[in-house]
Amino acid sequence: MTRYNRMTPRNRVTPRHNFGRPAFRWFVVLLMVTGRVGAWAEAGSSQVLTGAQLPVVEHELANGMRWLVLPRTGAPTVSFIVKFRVGAVNEVRGQTGIAHLLEHLLFKGTETLGTEDPTAERLLFVRMDALQDSILGLEARGDTTAVASLRERIDSLETEAGAHVLPNEFERVLSTNGGRGLNASTDWESTTYFVEMPSNRAELWFLLESDRMANPVFREFYTERDVVAEERRLRVETNPGGLLFEAHMAAAFTIHPYGQPVVGYMSDIQRLRRPDVEAYFRRYYGPRNAVVAVVGDVDADQILAWADEYFGDLPAGQIPEPVLSVEPAQTGERRVEVAFDAGPQVRIGWPVVETAHPDAPALTVLSWLLTGGPTSRLHRRLVTQDRVATAIYSTMGPGIQFPAIFTIEATPRLPNTTDDVEAAVYAELDSLRRTPPSEPELQRIRNQLEAGEIRQLTSNLGLALQLAGSASAFGDWRTTFGFTGRLAAVDPEDVRRVARRFFTREHRTVATVVRPDSVAGR
């Protein structure tokens, strides 16, 4: 089936392990004369740079926009990532989903792309937005009788504005020039735009991307808002896994915005205002808040020359206000149920730490140890031996900058229940609290981390995502690579220590999917 754009994969960031990929240096050797890391190299040149030793060229424009360029030989393609350090944690109640809606709207073209008459469009925007404010005013007074007719007038005006629009021109230009994988994603802490291009057409990306950073037009606003509402219905409201995730996060984070859904609550989505989105864009989408990573068959000097030429004049913009909310210490077990006509699922979460915390590596190793493959403890016990679950995973998240939760997610194997799964999970964690893991167990994990570091070099896009992600979150592209060294230093006693510290009954939050009584009884 066709893959669709403008999506946030599951609208959340739930990598199995959130602390960057391993960066063992056993394969680190020498920089090739060209300064490039090789792909498709000749025999005899199998020495390869990994991790923090990659020859990344760094540059910062006068307006604060940071650039990371990694030239690589191989197929003549290039991956572009632009990451803005702003996401759902920067939203307030009543406007949840604004970062995600903005992400959608940034594919709508600019003052001079995707339109035949931007002035006429603007005039219609004013009328539509005034009607929307009238709707909000009526709703605030509890008078909704005229809302439907006002919305019809908005729809009519949007249709009228559509006569001036060349729909989806941004995507059309890039894709007809060979662009691949044009898309974007929003998470709690950042918003990321990406595409791959044939490397001879790299300049086209500079032209289009700089134009949408400078002159975006949020046209087709109300229909796109409806599209996002449908996205929420698809990913959350008709999806038991989506509902469970949202309920679990909301229960685990009572104060911190990690508890808010990236896609937004339906009532918020349906009331977002175009002027608010424009203000949000102006505030947070300046180059000072952006990191660009370019990885592929390119010349770094040329890339940086284009960076200056196309992006150098953009005003710097603002850095988002810091998120000061701190989740209070949990003082008792929390349980929440999602009633849905589906089989049982369970998520068990415990508050842990942020990625930069000294305990994070041991928690990551613990995650591998519990669910990292067929030999992992919970998989072997619950799936293979006792057969109480069909699948089990663990994650840390939903973000990396603030104290996260460590979640174990499992699907009970019928007729076993979520209670059976919980009991088995707690028994295994008790065992880890008493006895540290064995050295061979940790060695298997280290070996996989090492191979993973090599494998991540096979993808330009994957590397670009990691470079930009690290630089955006931690200020340095090397930081997430550096986590590997921290992971390698984890010893068995470290794992036992974090198991003892964090995995207590009074700190856990448990969410389950249960069938509504009417369905369960039939």
Place this chain on the structure above:
Amino acid sequence: MNLFRPSAPQFAPAIALVWVGLPVGLSAQETTATAVDFLVFPPLEFRQPEAVQHRVEPGVEVFFLEDHSLPLVSLFARFRGGPSYFSREEHGATTAVPILLRSGGTVDLSPDSVDEILEFYAAQISFGGGGPSSFSSVNTLTRNLDEVLELWGSLLREPAFDPTRVEVWRGQQLDRVSRQSDIPGRLAISKFNNLLFGDHPVGWELRPEDLDPEDLASDVLHSVHRRIYCWGNLTLGVTGDVTWNDMGPKLEQMLDGWPPCESDLEPPPTPTFSVEPGVYVVQRELDQSTIIIGKPSDVRLADNESYYSALIGNSILGASGLTSRLARRVRTQEGLAYAVGTVWTTPTRSRGIIAATTQTRSESTVETIRLIAEALGEVAAAPPDDFEVRDAVDRIVNGFVFNFETPALIVSRQMLNLAQNLPLDWLQRFLAGVQSVTPAGVHDVFHRTLPLNGLDDMVILIVGDPAGFDPGLEDLGPVRFLEEEEAVPRP
């Protein structure tokens, strides 16, 4: 630039993709749209790497592409024979075998030992099967190649199908069947395939009766394994940090003593498509409907005008992301759906299907069906615009280099081409073929495939709650309600 290692027997002609434009700089007065037209791109001079085709004893074709950029080696195995070559009675076993090759141990190693060895060597390994094929791949650090290759060969050749692991898989599948209705999209695809293909392997879903213990007995599994995983059905691919001088003997050693095939597998029967067109509903209390509208298609994968026209036509209609006609209307202009698109399958030997799919809130279900039908009818009634064809062709031609992005992509594609009996120069033919497509050709293939009103002859499947549809389904003709599967016995 470091061009690819000249390991292919002959190089395909270099591709020179050139945007012809005027070399002028940008000025402040220029619009972005204008500036795009005036950008000048250098030609993309690029030698297409091709895998070298070898044959190793006892007669297995191997596609080999050397690449020393990373200390990794990837191996691929593709077998003729998959679930569609077997009877319904063996459907459980044919579905189980690929998974159990990975999890069920070997004659010499317990399942737990296999797990531990693979994880110790950090090998990535996969097994799968679908339609007429079965496949496996493994990726390993070069330094572990010998150990991993030996284990991979044992897993493929000498499975033990450990009863404990068979039972693990059986329980997982029973559970999966019982959850089939949990996700509306999954339920819709399953029901649609079942409606169109009926009692044909493409339409089969695992049922509890496919998973009876006797259907997964060791002798049944070994029988299926023997008929598929014999060397006469096998094609191999290798890419990575190894030379052929090193790899060839290793493969011969792995294949030494591998049994020949006892008999040729009979190709699956051709689907008959006896379903009656019309509206079918699976009732679920949801506030969003999942919709699939489709019908059989006669277009086959072949080097001819129909195939290339269908490919370009499908791109214009619904397979080119937001720029397709369906996405523009249903999503961008009306805001009725997040995802909308089409699929047009073109098997080499039998008929395929063309289908559009989307999800929309309950009340707009019929409106969305009508919009989709309108778009289907329009492509059947009139040729697309020249620029639509040009854009669709440009997407393929200008992005052609992505066919060569990784050695693994190249090797696995050549293996697939061989399996589909496509000529060695298929990619060149393909590139020329799509560039020869005309609006008239696209119109012709759509006119032969789709009804003029977009509804007649179509099977319309909806998973949703008709009580919430506004207007109701009455205008679309008679409605048949499909029952969800009976509750599955709990294991």
